[in-house]
Amino acid sequence: MCDDSGVRKRVLIVDDHEPFRAVARELLEGAGYTVAGEAADAAEALAAVAADAPDAVLLDVQLPDRDGFSVAAALAAADGPAVVLISSREADDYGRRIALCGARGFIPKSKLSGAAFAALLE
């Protein structure tokens, strides 16, 4: 899951639901990632990426200020960190938007695990 080199990948968790962020943090840390920070909306997320330069972003599709697709597209356009989208909906609910936004992939929240996350980042 984590690099054998011993350098733990730093991940930013973006979701407006605090209890979910706490569970996600435990899942990712249990899988050997370092959680570089948490953000509750798109504006905080973009500021945190600029400030902390994480290696990856776990990004919820439904944010209070913008949708996750547009944040993912903005990060991809700026050659930013790898993005893994998550949502309480299924991939089918979003059609082609997941493929078109520049993210590495999509995980339904109920299927989130360190392994699923790592598989998309490889």
Add this chain to the structure above:
Amino acid sequence: MASTAVTASPSREVARDPVLLLPVVVAGGLAIGWLGVHEQVSGTRIAADLALAWALITASLVVLERPRWRRARWMLAAAAFALLGADLEWSSAHTLWTLGFLLEGFWAAVMVQLVLTFPEGRARSRIGQVAIVGAYAVTFGGQLVGAFVSPDARDILSVAPHASFAHAVDRAQEISGVGLAALVLFLILQRLRVLRGPRRRAQGPLLVAAAIDIATGLVWLGWVIATDAAASTAETIERAVTVSLPLGVVAGIAWSRLRRPEASELVVELRTEEAASMRERLALALGDPTLDVAYRLGDGRYVDATGRPIALPQGPDRAVTAVTAGGEEIAALVHDPALLDEPGLVESVRATAGLVLDNERLAAEVRSQLAEVRASRGRIVAAADAERRRIERNLHDGAQQRLVTLSLALGLEASRADTAAANALSRAQDEVEHAIAELRELARGIHPTLLRDEGLEAAVEALARRTTLPVRVRGTARHRFSDAVELAAYFVAAEALTNVVKHASATEASVLLERKAGVLRVTVTDDGVGGARIAADSGLAGLSDRLEALDATLVIESEPDEGTTVSAEIPCGS
């Protein structure tokens, strides 16, 4: 709402009444006639001038019955006086001769104004105004300049007598007169071409007479210029021909009146015949092809025969006449204001058409109410859809979000617990997963998110993927439609596919989406047992309000053993 022509107050009207001018013109004519005889002017010429002056004043009296033609009435009277004034040239008294000289062509300019502004007294175009001003400038202005340079001993205004210059002024007047006459002729012919209905009847005779008069005038002016001759004979002929103008005015009034019995006959038919072409019938009866009927509803709004709301026009170009039945206004006739000149005409139609129009109005009211009901149903469905969307979002953002977090937390704890506790936690997590799945299906049924974001085809394709038998989606409905149309089409497909899965025992199904001639057609076909129908409590029956609000139709074909085809046609604009 009935329009009436505005009339001046009685006292002012009497003071300005041209009837009082009649004895003046008659006496003036006799005096001029005596002058002509005394000065040995030819009898034919005297007769022509008196005939024209008296014809003009008679026409101005006939026009009295048309309040809206007030200005035309005064122009006719003014032309009569100007004509008699011009004949003062026959006098040997210097002052009278000079006055006659100044007025020589003035009456012709007044006639130009009459013809170009007939009957309301307003010029219809800038070029018409130019022609009128030009006519006064050439006649009166030309004579005034001529008076200053005329070598004639009787001219009391002559300050610098100069024979050749005075001759040049004459020629300039004649040449510009030809140009002006051609322009006026052109304007008259143009007007004659567009005149229709009551306006043609009222104005046509005068305009035709004027056109002939000008054509004749052009010939004699051309002859005068070409031969450089004095033109007394030609002038006499011209005046005689001009008598046709006041006759044309009177003929226009007579022609309009002829319409009255014809109109009442047609209106009698109105009582018995189908009222489907009510507008055409009334237009025919009143001789006004531009006529429109506006039905008045109980709430004061006006609608056309199809029930569509319309606004009554305002301004001088259209007139509105109210039709009443039993003291209540039931309709308004929107027509050419020229019809107001024949009050009896509109009145006869108004009286007889009342009953038929009342029936028409009731039909229009029903159509209008139907349209309102449909619009209202559309608004109710749209409001319900907005509410469904809100509920769907709340389910996702609230309950589902918390359940997902709970499920993940249970999984996390299970991974850390001892075996017995881990088993219990895993079972709990499974239950939560089931709850999440059921909630997701419920939310999708309430409002499909993908439909709003990606459109009909993507949403139906996702629907097909979730269906438990193979479903082929075909068609070219990538186009985006209104929310109401997309939702209706989506729910038809969703309900039909649900029925296929539940009842059809089919091995496969297909969904066809087509857009053609303003209609979106959704066809769901299966190869199942057939024999299906729309049960009153089924999901498809539940769509009836939604479909009827869009004026859509739903058809089901389902012979036993021949599969089932559910097809909806939804009007979707262009």
